[in-house]
Every structure is written in C-alpha cells, then in structure tokens.
Amino acid sequence: MTALQVAGLVARHGRRTVLRGADLQVPQGSITALLGQNGSGKSTLMRSVLGLHPRQGGTVRVLDLPENVTGPQVRGRVTYVPTGGAVMPQETARTHFEFGRRIYPRWSLERALESAADLHVPLDQRAGRLSTGQRMGLALAYALGSSTELLLLDEPTNGLDPDHRRRLAQLLVAYASNGNSVLLSSHVLPEVEGLADRGAFLRGGRIILEADLDDLRAQHTIVQAILPDVLPAGAIQRLRAVPGVQDCEVQGRTLTVQVQGEPGALLAALADLKPVDVQSKPQPLADAYADLLGGAA
Ligand SMILES: Nc1ncnc2c1ncn2[C@@H]1O[C@H](COP(=O)(O)OP(=O)(O)OP(=O)(O)O)[C@@H](O)[C@H]1O
Known part of the structure; x- marks a missing residue:
C-alpha cells in the first residue's frame, strides 16, 4: 500500500500559485524527506494534503481511504506536527496524552511516555512554560503515541539539540520499521541522510525528483x-x-x-x-x- 499519493496538486496563497502540479508518493514503511528551499511550498503541500489549506487542483489519496478524502475523515489515522509543534499551552504532557487516548484509536500511552522520556520532556509542567525544544519534544511524543499509520512532520528537529535530534531519528526509524510511514521536511541534510530512505525534491511548485537516497548518492x-x-x-x-x-x-x-x-x-x-x-x-x-x-x- 502507498501511505500517501499526491497527483497534480495545485495550491495558491492569494494570487500566487505555490504548487503547480506536484506529484508525490510516500510508500508504506518509508521515511520520505520533502526537500526544498525556503518558501518552496513544503508546508503548503503538507497542509493541502490534510485539507488544512485549499487545493485548486489535483488529487490526494491518504492510506486506503477513497481519493480526495481528507480533513476530519483522516483524523485518527494521520498525525500532523506543524513547524514549531502545536501544543496546548495550559495543558501538561500528561493531559495531552489523556486527550490523545480519546482521539486516536491506536493510541499507545507507553510509546508516548517512552518518547517523552527519550526526548526529556517534563510531564507535569504546562506546555506554555516549556522551552522551544521541549515543546517540540512534546508534540513529537504525542505524534508517536498516536500510533497513526502516517506522520506528517514539518521540520521536526527544529529547536532540538544534537542529542535529541539523534534520539528522534532512532524513534522515527523504529516507528517506520513497524510498517508506519513518515513524510518529513528538513533543511538539515546530514540528518536527513541518517534518517530518511527517500527524498522528494520540490522546486518551482513541482516535485522534480523522487528517489531512493542511497541510489541518488551512488550516482x-x-x-x-x-x-x-x-x-x-x-x-x-x-x-x-x-x-x-x-x-x-x-x-x-x-x-x-x-x-x-x-x-x-x-x-x-x-x-x-x-x-x-x-x-x-x-x-x-x-x-x-x-x-x-x-x-x-
Ligand atoms: N499565510 C500565507 N499567506 C500568504 N503567503 C503565504 C502564506 N504562507 C506561505 N505563503 C507563501 O507561500 C510560499 C510557500 O510557503 P511555505 O511555507 O509552504 O514554504 P516552505 O517550503 O515550507 O518554506 P520554509 O522552508 O521556509 O518553511 C512562500 O512563498 C510563502 O511566502
């Protein structure tokens, strides 16, 4: 199964067309890195896929759902972590995890707690009082605890120190080895090399190349x-x-x-x-x- 299949995606911001027919695949079990320069449209692509940003054209198929079923219907099966992580400032990690249990059918408190411990996220402090890296760690532990089949992570290592970046890479590789799939964006290429198995290169509003990273490097x-x-x-x-x-x-x-x-x-x-x-x-x-x-x- 392909976890995510995007064909001919067109999306605009105002009058500006940002995506001009982008095609992208995330095979099941893969960690695919979405690579592109600042402003190339990586966040827009992720948000359009989820129905958080309007699409002007193209098709999106998420997991085994019918074509173009996005928005609320994919809730519970896909987890999205935006740039900077989205957390509820008044809630602690523990209460976030309580919400997770109610939302995600395959929620794993064990995995959420293990990930939080690995990323050194305080469990009883309000999220609004966490540091940037700790907040990101919480958003990632929550995403991993969701146990959804597909994670969309927008610059997930932003704010993490080198040790926590390494720990996150291990957590994601383990996550994908269970048959789950990840699409992530990053500008830190050595990190992407150690983590992702595929790269999708976005330029001029289109994916100009999708390739296995080992094959690409061997060229x-x-x-x-x-x-x-x-x-x-x-x-x-x-x-x-x-x-x-x-x-x-x-x-x-x-x-x-x-x-x-x-x-x-x-x-x-x-x-x-x-x-x-x-x-x-x-x-x-x-x-x-x-x-x-x-x-x-
Ligand atoms: N809310 C917005 N209103 C208007 N234009 C926007 C908005 N968000 C993004 N854009 C524009 O859309 C284009 C793509 O932005 P996007 O955030 O998707 O790029 P990105 O590849 O994720 O960038 P970065 O690597 O800097 O995070 C940019 O030119 C940006 O200026």
Whole structure:
C-alpha cells in the first residue's frame, strides 16, 4: 500500500500559485524527506494534503481511504506536527496524552511516555512554560503515541539539540520499521541522510525528483587519493579525460575527484600514480541537493 499519493496538486496563497502540479508518493514503511528551499511550498503541500489549506487542483489519496478524502475523515489515522509543534499551552504532557487516548484509536500511552522520556520532556509542567525544544519534544511524543499509520512532520528537529535530534531519528526509524510511514521536511541534510530512505525534491511548485537516497548518492562517487609526490605535469588533464570524471582538484599531495557512477576507470588510471592511499565514498546528499535545487525556490 502507498501511505500517501499526491497527483497534480495545485495550491495558491492569494494570487500566487505555490504548487503547480506536484506529484508525490510516500510508500508504506518509508521515511520520505520533502526537500526544498525556503518558501518552496513544503508546508503548503503538507497542509493541502490534510485539507488544512485549499487545493485548486489535483488529487490526494491518504492510506486506503477513497481519493480526495481528507480533513476530519483522516483524523485518527494521520498525525500532523506543524513547524514549531502545536501544543496546548495550559495543558501538561500528561493531559495531552489523556486527550490523545480519546482521539486516536491506536493510541499507545507507553510509546508516548517512552518518547517523552527519550526526548526529556517534563510531564507535569504546562506546555506554555516549556522551552522551544521541549515543546517540540512534546508534540513529537504525542505524534508517536498516536500510533497513526502516517506522520506528517514539518521540520521536526527544529529547536532540538544534537542529542535529541539523534534520539528522534532512532524513534522515527523504529516507528517506520513497524510498517508506519513518515513524510518529513528538513533543511538539515546530514540528518536527513541518517534518517530518511527517500527524498522528494520540490522546486518551482513541482516535485522534480523522487528517489531512493542511497541510489541518488551512488550516482556520484567522491574519490580521494594521497599521492606519493606532487602530481606530474599533464597528469591532471589525463585524469580529467577519464570517462565519468566530472571534477578534479589537487591540493598538495591530495587529489579529490568527483566521478559519475562507478569509479572503476578512474581507479585504474590512478593506479599508475602509485597513490599512498585511496578512499571512495558516495557523494553527500548536500551535493545532490545543490545540483537539483541550488539557486531557486
Ligand atoms: N499565510 C500565507 N499567506 C500568504 N503567503 C503565504 C502564506 N504562507 C506561505 N505563503 C507563501 O507561500 C510560499 C510557500 O510557503 P511555505 O511555507 O509552504 O514554504 P516552505 O517550503 O515550507 O518554506 P520554509 O522552508 O521556509 O518553511 C512562500 O512563498 C510563502 O511566502
């Protein structure tokens, strides 16, 4: 089953069309990262999917519900955490969890309490008196306690410190491993890499690419070699001519080469230079992001 299927979504703010036919899928059990520059429409997309923002066109299918059934009908089956988390300032975490029990058919107090403990959320303090990160932690513990099949999380790590970001990543991976699905937006790419298995890149009001993140990173390899000596004249031109080589840079005895696809031909060419050490790694997501989205929202 596909947890979320969006086709041709059109949405406006006033006279400005923000989404111009966006297509997106969140497969069941996946953590899909919605990536795009500030103002590209990530929040608008999440809100439109849930019927919280009007759609001017396109279709949305949530879980196994009929097409375009959103709004109150998805309540209890999908949980949305907006940017900054939405909490009731007068209520404590415990009373939030009491509300959760009434709203969500699959509510798990155990998971809510475990998540709150992991994220160090005080249970008996009014939410209005929590710090920014604690408030976000409460909103996330509540969402995890909901045990809904689909979570939509808008910048869920905003306000969390590095330790709590790591803990949240573990909680979400465990959540998805039970067959639940997550769509999240984030600007913190190294974090997305350790957490999401898919990326959806939003630009110009459309999803310009949906890809498995491992496949995407494997499209380019970064090869770094330590040479025994300064590169002989002409060698860099020979390396640049090797099939697949896109970029080649030398700093002292360190050579860094970006290769499209498998680096076999480059490694063979490098062997002639008798390198002291050679390391290959897939390109960071930040490079793919810059290639796909760099420049425009
Ligand atoms: N309430 C609003 N009224 C008018 N325009 C809005 C409103 N909310 C958003 N917009 C506009 O819609 C566009 C998309 O905004 P949106 O918040 O969906 O982007 P985003 O990708 O989530 O951005 P960010 O990464 O900064 O959170 C922006 O150009 C923004 O100015």
